[in-house]
Amino acid sequence: MLHTDTTQAQVGGSEVSSEPLNAFPGVDEPYACQDRSIGVLFYHSKQSFFFPYHYLQSIDYSATRVALEFPGEIVVITGRGLHGLYVGLARQTVWRVVEQGERGSAAATCIARIRRIPKTNAAQPEPRPELGPELGPELGPELGPAPG
Secondary structure, eight states: OOOOOOEEEEETTEEEEEOGGGSOOOSSOSEEEOSOOSEEEEEETTEEEEEEGGGOOEEEEETTEEEEEOSSEEEEEEEESOHHHHHHHHHTOEEEEEOOGGGGTTSSSEEEEEEEEEGGGSOOOOOOGGGOTTTOGGGOGGGOSOOO
């Protein structure tokens, strides 16, 4: 059941509501869903980051890993029992993912680690000297050898 008690406060001349949903989450619940979410809040230790779903390019799933590709980064979630998380992410209903570390090790679903990997650290394609420096390695093997 959703707790709806709120506390009102004045901050900078405007009223701010302090709802339980706005509190920093505990590690008891590895992820949370709602009918439709605009994006995902990722909680990693005492830090958090957010990605909107409209930037999500792909999701890769295995039994112990879910990788979400966004334009500048890849978010890798490792743990166990991740199929429900994967389905919720694909349906865009997951709005919060919490890293549990070793504390969630007894649960059926455990998010052991969340990592952000910048795409700039991804492996670069092999250089192709036959294409010349002005063409670069991104052209790929279908071009064949450079005219001579």
